[in-house]
Amino acid sequence: MFIRMPKQKSKFRILRNPFKIKSKNADKNHYQTLKKKSNPDMHTSPSQKNRRLLGSIVLGRRKTSLEKYHDAKNSSENNKENNGSTDQESSSPEFDLEEQSLKLNMKSAVFTTKVALTSNRATERSKELRKIPMTCSDLQYLLNRENNSADVPPTSVSTASNDLLSPTSAASSSSTSFRGRRGSYTMKYSSLTEKNFIKVPSAKTISDRLYVPSSASSSECASSTGLPLSSGAESCSNTDDNNAADFCRGSRNVNRGGDRAGARKGDFTRKYSVGSALYGRDASLSPETIQIMEEVENAYMSSPIPSGYLSSPPKKSPAIPDISMGRRRDAERGKRHSAKSNVRKMNIDASSLLARVKKSDELKSNHDISLRLCDAPIKNVGRNALTADMISSNRKTNDHIDRTTLSAPIESFEEPHLEWKSPADRYQSSSDERSSTRSPRSQVLRPNPLHWQSNGRKQQRNLRLRDAKTKGVDGRQNLDKRTARLRFGDTFANDILQHRAKCPHLNDASNHSDIVGSVIQDRAMNGVSVAIRKRPIFDYEIDRGDFDIVSINNTTESSHDVCIVHNCVMHPDMKQMIMKLTNFPVTAAFDEHCLDDDIYRHLAEPLVNNAANDGISTILMYGQTGCGKSFTMSGIELRTARGLFRAMQGIDKQASGKHTVTMQFVELCGSKECRDLLSSSSVDVKVLDSNDGSVQLANATSLEISTPDDLLKAINVAKGRRATEATDKNGVSSRSHAVCQLQMKSADERNRGVLTLIDCAGSERRHDSMYHSSERQRESAEINASLWSLKECIRARANKSTRIPYRGSTLTRILRETLERDDAKLCIIGCVAPNATDTEHTMETLKTISGIAGIDVNIVEEKARTVIRSEIQSKTHTLPKQWSHEHLLKFLAQKKMNTVKLSQKHDGAALMKMSIAQMKVHLFDDRNKDKAKDLFNLLRKENDRLNKLQREDRMSMVKERKGIR
Ligand SMILES: Nc1ncnc2c1ncn2[C@@H]1O[C@H](COP(=O)(O)OP(=O)(O)OP(=O)(O)O)[C@@H](O)[C@H]1O
Numbered sequence: 001m002f003i004r005m006p007k008q009k010s011k012f013r014i015l016r017n018p019f020k021i022k023s024k025n026a027d028k029n030h031y032q033t034l035k036k037k038s039n040p041d042m043h044t045s046p047s048q049k050n051r052r053l054l055g056s057i058v059l060g061r062r063k064t065s066l067e068k069y070h071d072a073k074n075s076s077e078n079n080k081e082n083n084g085s086t087d088q089e090s091s092s093p094e095f096d097l098e099e100q101s102l103k104l105n106m107k108s109a110v111f112t113t114k115v116a117l118t119s120n121r122a123t124e125r126s127k128e129l130r131k132i133p134m135t136c137s138d139l140q141y142l143l144n145r146e147n148n149s150a151d152v153p154p155t156s157v158s159t160a161s162n163d164l165l166s167p168t169s170a171a172s173s174s175s176t177s178f179r180g181r182r183g184s185y186t187m188k189y190s191s192l193t194e195k196n197f198i199k200v201p202s203a204k205t206i207s208d209r210l211y212v213p214s215s216a217s218s219s220e221c222a223s224s225t226g227l228p229l230s231s232g233a234e235s236c237s238n239t240d241d242n243n244a245a246d247f248c249r250g251s252r253n254v255n256r257g258g259d260r261a262g263a264r265k266g267d268f269t270r271k272y273s274v275g276s277a278l279y280g281r282d283a284s285l286s287p288e289t290i291q292i293m294e295e296v297e298n299a300y301m302s303s304p305i306p307s308g309y310l311s312s313p314p315k316k317s318p319a320i321p322d323i324s325m326g327r328r329r330d331a332e333r334g335k336r337h338s339a340k341s342n343v344r345k346m347n348i349d350a351s352s353l354l355a356r357v358k359k360s361d362e363l364k365s366n367h368d369i370s371l372r373l374c375d376a377p378i379k380n381v382g383r384n385a386l387t388a389d390m391i392s393s394n395r396k397t398n399d400h401i402d403r404t405t406l407s408a409p410i411e412s413f414e415e416p417h418l419e420w421k422s423p424a425d426r427y428q429s430s431s432d433e434r435s436s437t438r439s440p441r442s443q444v445l446r447p448n449p450l451h452w453q454s455n456g457r458k459q460q461r462n463l464r465l466r467d468a469k470t471k472g473v474d475g476r477q478n479l480d481k482r483t484a485r486l487r488f489g490d491t492f493a494n495d496i497l498q499h500r501a502k503c504p505h506l507n508d509a510s511n512h513s514d515i516v517g518s519v520i521q522d523r524a525m526n527g528v529s530v531a532i533r534k535r536p537i538f539d540y541e542i543d544r545g546d547f548d549i550v551s552i553n554n555t556t557e558s559s560h561d562v563c564i565v566h567n568c569v570m571h572p573d574m575k576q577m578i579m580k581l582t583n584f585p586v587t588a589a590f591d592e593h594c595l596d597d598d599i600y601r602h603l604a605e606p607l608v609n610n611a612a613n614d615g616i617s618t619i620l621m622y623g624q625t626g627c628g629k630s631f632t633m634s635g636i637e638l639r640t641a642r643g644l645f646r647a648m649q650g651i652d653k654q655a656s657g658k659h660t661v662t663m664q665f666v667e668l669c670g671s672k673e674c675r676d677l678l679s680s681s682s683v684d685v686k687v688l689d690s691n692d693g694s695v696q697l698a699n700a701t702s703l704e705i706s707t708p709d710d711l712l713k714a715i716n717v718a719k720g721r722r723a724t725e726a727t728d729k730n731g732v733s734s735r736s737h738a739v740c741q742l743q744m745k746s747a748d749e750r751n752r753g754v755l756t757l758i759d760c761a762g763s764e765r766r767h768d769s770m771y772h773s774s775e776r777q778r779e780s781a782e783i784n785a786s787l788w789s790l791k792e793c794i795r796a797r798a799n800k801s802t803r804i805p806y807r808g809s810t811l812t813r814i815l816r817e818t819l820e821r822d823d824a825k826l827c828i829i830g831c832v833a834p835n836a837t838d839t840e841h842t843m844e845t846l847k848t849i850s851g852i853a854g855i856d857v858n859i860v861e862e863k864a865r866t867v868i869r870s871e872i873q874s875k876t877h878t879l880p881k882q883w884s885h886e887h888l889l890k891f892l893a894q895k896k897m898n899t900v901k902l903s904q905k906h907d908g909a910a911l912m913k914m915s916i917a918q919m920k921v922h923l924f925d926d927r928n929k930d931k932a933k934d935l936f937n938l939l940r941k942e943n944d945r946l947n948k949l950q951r952e953d954r955m956s957m958v959k960e961r962k963g964i965r
Helices: 011-016 026-035 048-058 065-083 097-102 136-146 160-167 203-210 220-224 231-236 243-259 264-277 287-301 307-309 327-335 339-359 366-375 388-397 410-420 423-431 450-474 482-485 489-502 517-523 540-541 597-612 629-655 708-720 776-797 810-814 817-822 836-853 885-894 907-915 916-923 929-964
Strands: 109-115 129-135 175-180 183-188 528-534 550-553 559-570 577-586 586-591 614-623 659-667 673-676 686-689 693-699 704-705 739-746 752-759 825-832 864-867
Touching: 011 410, 011 704, 048 517, 097 220, 129 864, 160 410, 160 659, 175 929, 203 366, 220 597, 366 614, 388 586, 388 708, 482 489, 482 559, 482 836, 489 550, 489 559, 489 864, 489 929, 517 528, 517 597, 528 550, 528 559, 528 597, 528 776, 559 836, 577 836, 586 597, 597 629, 597 739, 597 752, 597 825, 614 629, 614 817, 629 659, 629 708, 629 825, 659 810, 686 776, 686 810, 693 810, 704 708, 708 739, 776 810, 776 817, 810 817, 885 907, 916 929
Parallel strands: 109 183, 528 586, 528 825, 614 752, 614 825
Antiparallel strands: 109 129, 175 183, 550 559, 559 577, 577 864, 659 673, 659 704, 659 739, 686 693, 739 752
16 A cells, blocks of 8 residues: 655655654643543544644644644545545555655664553553654554555564554554553554654664564575574563563663664663564464564574573673683773674683683582583674673573672682782693683783772772771871861860960060051051951850961061961871961951950051041951951941041031031942942942042932931941841851941032941852852852952052053942042951961961052961870870770770670770670670670760860860960
8 A cells, every 4th residue: 555645745855854743732632542542433533534644644844733634624525526435545645655765765764653652550640652663664554554454565564563563453443552561552543643753863773683574584584684593583582471561661761762862772672572572462463473473582592692681781790800811901892892802702701711610619509601601602793792791791680690699799709819820820721721822922811900900999998998987086087178177176276385385476465555556557558558357266166176276476566467377287198287387467467355446546547537638548348257357347337436526526626617427338249239228228229430530329328427326326227237147157147248438528528538448248268158059159259259359459559550440340349439549548457267277268368468468479488397296185085986906905904894805806986886786796705785785885984074074175275375375
């Protein structure tokens, strides 16, 4: 039966997009099928059938459903009128699909079609469209069936797909059913539209190999596929009762393979083999098919290749001895090898394996496999060739093999490994097993450690890791910087204490008390001064084992103070402790004993006075999160409110005029957003540049301030509206830059002074923001970007650059006047946290600060030195889990627990991990539970006692440190 293709539909369309037409009714039809499954003839009216056929077969421009409907209707009517033919004739497609397929050389291509598969017991979930592979001829077959053409020659249908598609229901049915384990499956014809056919690109070769024409004899089949008969046998392996279930799985595999456009050979094999077996029970199977199936089944049964291998191709080899004895490269290539090299390899492999297997007692139970492997005909090539991988997969898939052999520890393979020790012996031992045609040199079997060594190494590594875990502090254990600092905190802290004791001027709380503020301002370079304030270490930090690593030297007569960071690190051997000292120069440094008054007097007051005298002043807080920026800024604001008005009063008296103070308070969130904090409505503020070089905050509320209290109240209100969030470091971490701008204008508005107080959001390192939400991480990135931009601007200013890149961020745009005007004063106060875990943060802040001031050239890194372990880490206070075997014995002797049976491997860590039951079994000969319980409790009690002592020690050390100051 031929179908005529309309002339105007070019074949190229098929090539370019053979699946162009999409049936919008596919889903609807699918559910209709499910509904009407019991009576499939219900929806096979001629018009419906025609519509479906036209919608599915006519290739070309995609038609709307309405067009398709009209087309179908018209063609149906025309056929009836013109030909006066029967329904069957009228609905026959008008082109020769087989011819077209041949022309397009697509006959052997595999298509995948979505079919509605529903089982009797199917739940709603399983009623989904599945894909099964089909050939062009399958399609033709189905279309012919659709057309009720009983005279379709079944020979044109491939065996495999025929198996799948032969109906159990009446031939005229619009849906095809076939049996499966879960019941009968229905495949709906209406889903046979081009859009549902997906060509599997790599399938041609697969189909060439696997499809066996049902009309051909088995020998023809073998010759046409170019494979030995045994490979044809592959297509009907696995004939057990699990076929139906496997079929479902197999279909899914094929489906996935089709989706990936790389259907795997194994998947196809599996599916077809199962499919054919499934159909073996069907009465409607053609005699030719049955004959072929029988032949291939016989061939399969006589095949020496294990079914396990045929049904699942070899995968990556597990840990077995390297039986290939070839070069490592050869073994790795394994599958990629040519057929020839595989044959050679098989020769060696099978015989060598057999020889060694016979010698090994442990593998005796597997003799039957080994013999089978050796019996395998050497001529088997390609897929049938034996390789190490294959043998391993054979081991895997054969259930009768003792699985303990594979999972046995590496020691169980020691015997064959030792055999390879001497090359001469190796040659001798193998010469009688192999032909000696090659030179002895080429036959010397090198002990290829491909699997052995990799497994040995892996095991050694695991042992090392386990050791490291159990060894505790004294063992070689890899720790990150922060953990190591806490772990060895006592030793490091003691070393720092000793250093401070040698240099009593460090952290001596002098804090420039005898130096007036102007002196520090005199140190400023180009109006930019940088200062450091170290916050005190908190109790909770001490409790967790943290210690103070920042020392301040502010007693020097030089032009700058020094902030010393004691960087405590571990040597790569994780045993030696290294102390590195870095000296950072800053304009002024304040230790943890400094007061807000000190900060104001030395740093802020000169700038406030400058602003009151119509100057441009900016105070900016910089530093990591939780280091005291807001704390310091609050102190400055409090004092500024009074100091500013005081300064202005003096000026007003002199000038007999009155200054007005206006205030604007905005926050900068991210790199662009600017919000007014003096207004409850969150108005977006625009930062506008004026021609005179000043900056206007358009839309921001300008509040006129007349008293210090008004100023403080307004500041508090604005701060209350500031975006804060609880972080790991700070319960109320500021997530925005707060900018408070005070403008002092003279009565005639000729003179103008500006004081800008900026409390930056905390700079964060990756570790701090690692656990943040994506929003927070973006925020952190923007904060850091704006700070980086500020740094660039200040550098450019210090370098007297003609162009300051202030447009880099909103923060720098607001600070434009400060950055551009030479008489402007800028004080950056860097806050640092003293704890050891924040060493990197602190160093980064200090580096940035001194870089801004242009004094980073004076940063001095002292030579690293090894820290001598302090005796304070008293051995008496080591916890039980850190005890050695000897320490444990001593302890048990002290406690008169002489009945405990300890082996060398039992140390403190091992015992602390044991439960009472384990102690009873492993440590007491009489298995006395009470004794085990006593020991268990004794160790726990001792652990608590020592823990408490350690804590007390630490506290006394801290007190001691404070006393030294
Ligand atoms: N010099 C100090 N003396 C006593 N406590 C301080 C000092 N500096 C900071 N603190 C305390 O440290 C905590 C964190 O300080 P603060 O909120 O000022 O940090 P921050 O740098 O502004 O953090 P963020 O950038 O996350 O807003 C506060 O509880 C504060 O009281």
